[in-house]
Amino acid sequence: MGRDALGEFEHRVLLALLRLGEDAYSAPIVVELEERTGRPVKSASVYIALRRLEEKGFVASAMRSPGAEGGRDRRHFMVTSAGRAKARQEHEMYMRLIDGLEGTVGGA
Amino acid sequence: MSDSPIPPARWRRFLDFALRDGVRSDMADELDRLYRHRRASSGRRAADRWYRREVLAFVTLVPLASLGRTLARSIKWEGGMGDLGRDIRRAVRSLVREPGFTVMAVATLTLGIGANTVIFSVVDHVVLRPLPYADADRLVSVWEGAQRAEVEMIREDTRTLDRVAGYLETEGFNLTLTDGGVRVSGALIDAHLLPVLGVETAVGRGFTPEDVSRGSDDVALISHGFWMDRFGGDPSMIGQSIVVDGRALRMVGVLPAGFAFPSVGLDVYLPMVDDPSDLQLMWGRGGYQVIGRMAPDADPEQVRVDLLRTAERSRLENPFWTPNEGYRAQSPVVRLQDKLVGDVRGTLLVLLGAVGLVLLVACANVANLLLTRGLGRGRDVAVRTALGASRRRIIREHMIESMLLALTGCVAALVIAQWGLSVLVRFMPPEIPRTGAITLDLRVVAVGVGLAVVAGTLAGFLPAFKSSRADPGLVLREGGRGGSVSSARRRITSAMVVAQMAVAVVLVVGAGLLVRSLGQLNSVDPGFQSTGLTTARLTLVGSGYDDGPSRIAFLERVIERIESVPGVASASVANRVPFGDGWEAMATFIDGVTEDPNSLPVLERYRVLPGFTETLGLRVTAGRSITSADGPDSPLVAVVDQTAADRFWPGEDPVGRRIRWPWRGAEWVEVVGVVTGIAGRDLSTAREPTLYVPMQQTPGPDATVVVRASRADMALAAPLRATIRELDPRVPISSVAAMDDLIAESLARARWTTWLLGMFAVSTLLLGCIGVYGVVSYSVKERTKEIGVRVALGAPPERIRGQVLADGLRLSLPGAAIGVALAIPAARTLEGLLYGVSATDPVTFVAVPLLLLGAGVLAVFVPARRATRVDPVEALRSEA
Numbered sequence: 001m002g003r004d005a006l007g008e009f010e011h012r013v014l015l016a017l018l019r020l021g022e023d024a025y026s027a028p029i030v031v032e033l034e035e036r037t038g039r040p041v042k043s044a045s046v047y048i049a050l051r052r053l054e055e056k057g058f059v060a061s062a063m064r065s066p067g068a069e070g071g072r073d074r075r076h077f078m079v080t081s082a083g084r085a086k087a088r089q090e091h092e093m094y095m096r097l098i099d100g101l102e103g104t105v106g107g108a
Numbered sequence: 109m110s111d112s113p114i115p116p117a118r119w120r121r122f123l124d125f126a127l128r129d130g131v132r133s134d135m136a137d138e139l140d141r142l143y144r145h146r147r148a149s150s151g152r153r154a155a156d157r158w159y160r161r162e163v164l165a166f167v168t169l170v171p172l173a174s175l176g177r178t179l180a181r182s183i184k185w186e187g188g189m190g191d192l193g194r195d196i197r198r199a200v201r202s203l204v205r206e207p208g209f210t211v212m213a214v215a216t217l218t219l220g221i222g223a224n225t226v227i228f229s230v231v232d233h234v235v236l237r238p239l240p241y242a243d244a245d246r247l248v249s250v251w252e253g254a255q256r257a258e259v260e261m262i263r264e265d266t267r268t269l270d271r272v273a274g275y276l277e278t279e280g281f282n283l284t285l286t287d288g289g290v291r292v293s294g295a296l297i298d299a300h301l302l303p304v305l306g307v308e309t310a311v312g313r314g315f316t317p318e319d320v321s322r323g324s325d326d327v328a329l330i331s332h333g334f335w336m337d338r339f340g341g342d343p344s345m346i347g348q349s350i351v352v353d354g355r356a357l358r359m360v361g362v363l364p365a366g367f368a369f370p371s372v373g374l375d376v377y378l379p380m381v382d383d384p385s386d387l388q389l390m391w392g393r394g395g396y397q398v399i400g401r402m403a404p405d406a407d408p409e410q411v412r413v414d415l416l417r418t419a420e421r422s423r424l425e426n427p428f429w430t431p432n433e434g435y436r437a438q439s440p441v442v443r444l445q446d447k448l449v450g451d452v453r454g455t456l457l458v459l460l461g462a463v464g465l466v467l468l469v470a471c472a473n474v475a476n477l478l479l480t481r482g483l484g485r486g487r488d489v490a491v492r493t494a495l496g497a498s499r500r501r502i503i504r505e506h507m508i509e510s511m512l513l514a515l516t517g518c519v520a521a522l523v524i525a526q527w528g529l530s531v532l533v534r535f536m537p538p539e540i541p542r543t544g545a546i547t548l549d550l551r552v553v554a555v556g557v558g559l560a561v562v563a564g565t566l567a568g569f570l571p572a573f574k575s576s577r578a579d580p581g582l583v584l585r586e587g588g589r590g591g592s593v594s595s596a597r598r599r600i601t602s603a604m605v606v607a608q609m610a611v612a613v614v615l616v617v618g619a620g621l622l623v624r625s626l627g628q629l630n631s632v633d634p635g636f637q638s639t640g641l642t643t644a645r646l647t648l649v650g651s652g653y654d655d656g657p658s659r660i661a662f663l664e665r666v667i668e669r670i671e672s673v674p675g676v677a678s679a680s681v682a683n684r685v686p687f688g689d690g691w692e693a694m695a696t697f698i699d700g701v702t703e704d705p706n707s708l709p710v711l712e713r714y715r716v717l718p719g720f721t722e723t724l725g726l727r728v729t730a731g732r733s734i735t736s737a738d739g740p741d742s743p744l745v746a747v748v749d750q751t752a753a754d755r756f757w758p759g760e761d762p763v764g765r766r767i768r769w770p771w772r773g774a775e776w777v778e779v780v781g782v783v784t785g786i787a788g789r790d791l792s793t794a795r796e797p798t799l800y801v802p803m804q805q806t807p808g809p810d811a812t813v814v815v816r817a818s819r820a821d822m823a824l825a826a827p828l829r830a831t832i833r834e835l836d837p838r839v840p841i842s843s844v845a846a847m848d849d850l851i852a853e854s855l856a857r858a859r860w861t862t863w864l865l866g867m868f869a870v871s872t873l874l875l876g877c878i879g880v881y882g883v884v885s886y887s888v889k890e891r892t893k894e895i896g897v898r899v900a901l902g903a904p905p906e907r908i909r910g911q912v913l914a915d916g917l918r919l920s921l922p923g924a925a926i927g928v929a930l931a932i933p934a935a936r937t938l939e940g941l942l943y944g945v946s947a948t949d950p951v952t953f954v955a956v957p958l959l960l961l962g963a964g965v966l967a968v969f970v971p972a973r974r975a976t977r978v979d980p981v982e983a984l985r986s987e988a
Contacts, residue, residue, distance in 0.1 A: 025138065026134070026138045027138045027139075027141040027145070030142055043166075044162065044166040044169040044170060047135060047166070047170065048169060048170060048173045051173075074134075074137060074138065075134045
């Protein structure tokens with residue numbers, strides 16, 4: 001796997017992160033993924049994926065105070081422009097792959 | 109407590125402990141949030157389970173992920189996966205080229221890993237795994253046997269138990285079928301037992317409070333196995349009736365498959381009847397077991413304290429007698445798992461420790477084999493190093509080799525373990541609990557593979573490290589055989605052999621102590637002539653003999669008929685026999701001796717028909733024994749044994765003295781005789797004071813026939829069975845056994861432990877000797893030239909032989925000395941398993957090192973002989 005390749009799970013985490021926008025730290029990502037995919041997700045896996053994405057430069061993180069909710073500082077994640085580009089690129093690749101197959105795989 | 113729920117504290121701490129700072133600060137709070145989310149959506153139990161899994165995932169996955177990355181980097185750095193494949197192929201080739209070495213190493217590792225896998229799977233299933241009930245760690249066992257009324261009192265009083273249930277293990281029931289009767293196993297349970305355990309019936313329903321009240325208790329539950337075997341799993345059988353102990357009962361439900369409470373393989377469960385108007389039932393029976401499910405924030409100690417109130421209430425409300433003050437103050441409350449596992453834990457952990465040592469010795473042995481072999485290959489490695497192979501590379505190759513050996517050993521070990529486990533389980537003593545489910549499952553296999561990796565690393569690391577350090581210049585200059593290698597390497601090899609011998613001493617001492625202890629147990633005098641006795645237990649209640657007089661009349665006929673069988677010297681009946689089922693001990697008031705009604709002595713009691721003590725072979729030392737004149741209407745009498753006489757009437761004649769049971773209104777019983785003493789509950793406990801009372805005066809449901817043969821070697825089991833069957837085929841006969849077998853059975857666990865530890869000890873001793881042999885024979889080979897010169901110069905063979913023997917002793921002597929030093933603390937762990945032998949038994953501690961030195965001498969016998977046969981001409985020529 002190349003240095004900037006996106007694993008399947010990493011891809012999902014990236015998409016969840018895009019959807020959550022500003023509010024993204026790992027607990028909501030786990031909840032989001034579970035709700036969207038309907039499958040249990042290990043937060044350890046999410047943690048590892050986020051670290052990988054960060055190493056690959058698709059995601060950046062910063063510690064932020066949790067505000068009114070209380071508790072310790074938590075790490076917030078945001079998608080970098082490289083991450084957005086990657087997500088778009090992957091999506092386009094899927095669209096090309098699926099082009100003309102709508103009838104077979106049930107529509108895009 | 110704050111209003112927002114927090115995850116289980118223990119696991120939270122584990123997470124804190126296991127994670128590095130960076131990960132922890134990121135994740136711990138996040139997990140708390142997710143936990144609250146879970147808990148709100150799916151409840152506490154599910155959330156707790158989820159949290160535990162998450163924590164485990166974190167502490168395993170995160171380090172693995174980073175390790176994976178590091179590994180990927182290092183392999184890339186060394187030339188990628190292709191290289192790895194090449195290295196593996198190279199290792200396989202070189203192992204195949206030396207089949208002798210490979211077989212030896214694999215066999216050694218197979219032994220180590222296999223033995224560990226087998227013992228671990230036993231320990232895992234018996235001790236480690238949680239009980240198969242929901243939230244099993246909240247289940248506790250309360251007291252050690254309670255009165256029926258106390259079960260209800262505990263339920264009413266407790267503030268620390270959410271639910272309370274009772275059960276009673278029985279000796280089984282008679283099941284009447286159209287074609288005769290069979291004996292089935294079973295237990296009595298109350299309506300709360302299944303809910304407390306969190307178990308639901310597979311078919312039908314469990315017992316309701318209605319079912320356990322007298323009059324409506326004509327119901328039964330059956331086990332899944334019984335349902336399948338007897339009724340082919342037919343659901344329409346529910347609601348049908350079966351005849352148990354002469355009563356027609358309606359089957360209301362089937363327990364789930366695998367239900368094994370309170371023990372494995374019970375067939376039928378009947379209601380544990382509650383009838384407040386029946387004082388005998390509620391207060392005169394005892395032995396009911398109580399379990400409870402603790403409230404979420406309670407611990408066993410709190411439960412114990414909580415129940416002291418109940419104990420005091422019971423003490424005062426007991427209608428028959430008033431027990432001592434502080435009644436049940438010491439009665440334990442323990443987790444159900446601990447109660448079920450009991451003192452087997454100690455035995456199993458000792459075995460696990462021993463088998464771990466076997467693996468260590470096996471690893472040392474393989475390491476030595478690899479080191480010695482490395483000597484032969486020094487030149488090869490030197491050439492490659494000189495040509496530029498990196499040191500890392502050399503280490504990796506060596507590690508791959510040892511891993512291959514270990515993993516091959518692991519595969520072989522798992523195959524053998526599968527078989528070994530079934531043998532072990534078959535010979536496992538019956539008191540080891542939870543053995544039904546022991547199999548080689550995935551978890552055990554994973555442990556086996558893990559052990560193999562550890563073993564491969566342990567065995568391979570030192571040799572790999574050593575051979576990568578060899579200075580190519582030096583090795584190549586020395587030429588010829590690739591190096592009469594550094595004395596440093598020889599020191600390592602020798603040190604490892606010494607360590608092996610030391611461990612062998614530890615294990616052999618342990619085994620030796622157990623053997624001595626078993627010997628002591630075997631020579632304990634049970635107090636009666638056991639050889640030639642045969643016993644059989646009869647179930648008369650429910651077989652048409654429900655009242656005392658009819659039972660005694662039948663038993664008298666049995667005795668009469670059996671005594672007419674040729675070869676039978678005498679026969680009698682008691683409610684129980686020593687070492688057999690059933691047990692009766694009575695708090696007894698002794699006239700003029702026991703002053704304090706609050707601390708009465710407890711005496712073992714046998715209810716006997718005439719001739720019982722005579723058939724056992726006890727001698728009357730004063731007065732008389734029980735006779736047929738001691739009928740229901742004659743004065744109450746008892747015979748005491750010598751142990752009781754010595755304890756309560758030292759130096760006096762007990763005959764004519766009086767004793768009394770502590771019930772209110774109980775009559776005095778006159779002591780009419782003294783017989784010789786007999787063993788207590790088993791051979792390892794001290795003799796207990798014992799009473800014999802006439803069965804006619806204290807009738808009870810239990811009956812065991814005991815028969816003495818006129819010749820010791822005669823088999824009476826078959827005629828005994830036939831005679832009883834002839835008299836009344838309806839009476840079920842169970843546990844027909846020779847008394848010698850009953851005694852042997854009581855020692856089954858001691859024997860099993862001794863055998864296993866003995867096997868491990870012999871294995872390590874063997875491995876140690878192989879180690880000594882390897883080192884000495886290598887040094888003889890290495891010095892062939894030197895020996896040749898000395899022979900040529902006229903050194904006598906004894907001198908040369910002596911020197912080789914001395915080489916061997918240089919390894920086994922320090923091994924023995926270190927081993928003895930280590931064995932002294934190690935033997936302490938065995939203390940609980942020893943009988944009549946101290947943990948520092950001088951006989952064992954002298955004999956074992958001598959045995960080991962002897963074995964060490966044997967191990968160098970072959971190399972010594974080889975040394976004296978060196979032909980000087982050959983030796984000098986070959987080295988030219």
